[in-house]
Each structure stands twice: as C-alpha cells, then as structure tokens.
Amino acid sequence: MATVAEVLAELAALEDPKARAVNERHGDDHGVNLSALRAIAKRLKTQHDFAVELWATGDTAARLVAVLICRPKSFGRDELDGILREARTPKVHDWLVNYVVKKSAHVEVLRVAWLADEDPVVASAGWALTVDRVAKTPDGLDLDHLLDVIEAGMKDAPDRLQWAMNHCLAQVGIDHPEHRPRALGIGERLEVLKDYPTPPGCTSPYAPTWITEVVRRKAT
Structure with a gap:
C-alpha cells in the first residue's frame, strides 16, 4: 500500500x-x-x-x-460542501464537481444551496450543476427564472462565475427552443465573452455564436 x-x-x-x-x-x-x-x-x-x-x-x-x-x-452533504469550499484552483474545482458531486445523492440539494451562495467560486459550482440539469433533467427547473438571474447578474460577475452562468445561458438556448430567442437576446445585449480569443476550429464561448453553431450542427 x-x-x-x-x-x-x-x-x-x-x-x-x-x-x-x-x-x-x-x-x-x-x-x-x-x-x-x-x-x-x-x-x-x-x-x-x-x-x-x-x-x-x-x-x-x-x-x-x-x-x-x-x-x-x-461523502456526506456537509463533507462535500466543505471540500468544495476548499477547492480554489480551477482544475480541482472542475474535477470535484464533475467526478464527485454529480455522482452524489446530495447533488440537487447542493446545487440549489450553491446557486445562492455569496462566494462566487462556490456559486459557480451551483451553475455548473445547473448546466447539467438544463441539458439532462430539466423537468422542474424554472428556466425563465434562470434567465432572469443570468440577465441581471452575468455581466458583472467574477470570471469563473460569469463563465458558468454563460454556459448555462448557452445550454438553455441550445436545448430549449422555446427559450432560444430570449437566450440569444440576452447574449447579444450583454456581449459577455464576445471578443474571447477562439482557436481555429473551436466554437466561440460567446453565447449567441455558441447556440447558433451547436443548433446548426444538430440539424445536419
């Protein structure tokens, strides 16, 4: 050993x-x-x-x-909450959310709690988990409310929180056609990540471009 x-x-x-x-x-x-x-x-x-x-x-x-x-x-709920708050580097944070928290029985309780947390790094975990729900299990989510929160807070959010909120905005636009026009409009008005340097062959994280490109690929 x-x-x-x-x-x-x-x-x-x-x-x-x-x-x-x-x-x-x-x-x-x-x-x-x-x-x-x-x-x-x-x-x-x-x-x-x-x-x-x-x-x-x-x-x-x-x-x-x-x-x-x-x-x-x-891991118990409080244990996961504690180690998430200790995970300050992006890679540890990302792996912890994706490889551990998403497999926990406590994922939904933690998602809701973290979304409302005042710590932007912790809140970004809540948004990352919300992206997963938007894509896989959206029943019960208030997508209009999520878009309200994104519209009000994404522009001035710290980088990691902003990135997670932007991903959620794009995911709503990609997976839910009835909300796509609003998601596109929010992205166009806020212009978050509009000028983000994107390598050739990669999709821009700018939500309107991201939504449009992924929807186009799915249609072909």
Missing part, C-alpha cells in the same frame, strides 16, 4: 516547469502531466480513506488524484 508521503514524492518527481507555467496562466498551481496523474490514480484504484488523506495535504496534484480514487457516494 502506498503512503501519502510516497504519492507526494512521486507527484513531485513528475513536476514539469513548463507545464506548471502553462497551468499557472489558468490559475492552477501544479506541473504534473494529467495523463501521468491519471496513471497514478489508476494504479492506486479506489481507496476512499486514502483519498481523504491525500485531499488533506492541500497539494493540488494530490487533490486531483484524491478526486479520482475517492468513492463519491461515501
């Missing part, structure tokens, strides 16, 4: 200064190649208690491994 110290040492040995420099431009503070990191997690396999120990180190790469080897359904 590996120890926490051994895993930390292995991760430290994999640190690549160039990878760290790239990651730091996106707010992440580690330089471990994610394929190598996933290989470590695959070797360790699911070990929930060990995952909790790795998380407690505070090391970003170790926390990414922890997310991959934990047992999502073993």
Whole structure:
C-alpha cells in the first residue's frame, strides 16, 4: 500500500516547469502531466480513506488524484460542501464537481444551496450543476427564472462565475427552443465573452455564436 508521503514524492518527481507555467496562466498551481496523474490514480484504484488523506495535504496534484480514487457516494452533504469550499484552483474545482458531486445523492440539494451562495467560486459550482440539469433533467427547473438571474447578474460577475452562468445561458438556448430567442437576446445585449480569443476550429464561448453553431450542427 502506498503512503501519502510516497504519492507526494512521486507527484513531485513528475513536476514539469513548463507545464506548471502553462497551468499557472489558468490559475492552477501544479506541473504534473494529467495523463501521468491519471496513471497514478489508476494504479492506486479506489481507496476512499486514502483519498481523504491525500485531499488533506492541500497539494493540488494530490487533490486531483484524491478526486479520482475517492468513492463519491461515501461523502456526506456537509463533507462535500466543505471540500468544495476548499477547492480554489480551477482544475480541482472542475474535477470535484464533475467526478464527485454529480455522482452524489446530495447533488440537487447542493446545487440549489450553491446557486445562492455569496462566494462566487462556490456559486459557480451551483451553475455548473445547473448546466447539467438544463441539458439532462430539466423537468422542474424554472428556466425563465434562470434567465432572469443570468440577465441581471452575468455581466458583472467574477470570471469563473460569469463563465458558468454563460454556459448555462448557452445550454438553455441550445436545448430549449422555446427559450432560444430570449437566450440569444440576452447574449447579444450583454456581449459577455464576445471578443474571447477562439482557436481555429473551436466554437466561440460567446453565447449567441455558441447556440447558433451547436443548433446548426444538430440539424445536419
């Protein structure tokens, strides 16, 4: 059985200064190649208690491994709320939401609570979970209210929260034709991410362009 110290040492040995420099431009503070990191997690396999120990180190790469080897359904609601609030780097936050919280029985309770949280990073998790519901299980969602909140708050929201709200706006427009004209109109008025640099072959995150392009692809 590996120890926490051994895993930390292995991760430290994999640190690549160039990878760290790239990651730091996106707010992440580690330089471990994610394929190598996933290989470590695959070797360790699911070990929930060990995952909790790795998380407690505070090391970003170790926390990414922890997310991959934990047992999502073993976390209580308050535990998930606590670790989400500790997940301040974008990659840890993103993996935690997508690989752990979405698999939890507490996902809907947390989604609603986080949407209303005053911490924009926590609120961004609520919006990320809402995107998932808009796309997969929209029954019971008040899409008009979501659009009201986006219209009122997205323009001046901090970056990570703004990005998540914008994704929700686009998802509503893509998946719900009856709300598409309003979603397009909100995107056009707010102009959030309109000038975002988009590589060739990629879809712009500007909601009107994003909605239009994805709807076009689905129709062909």
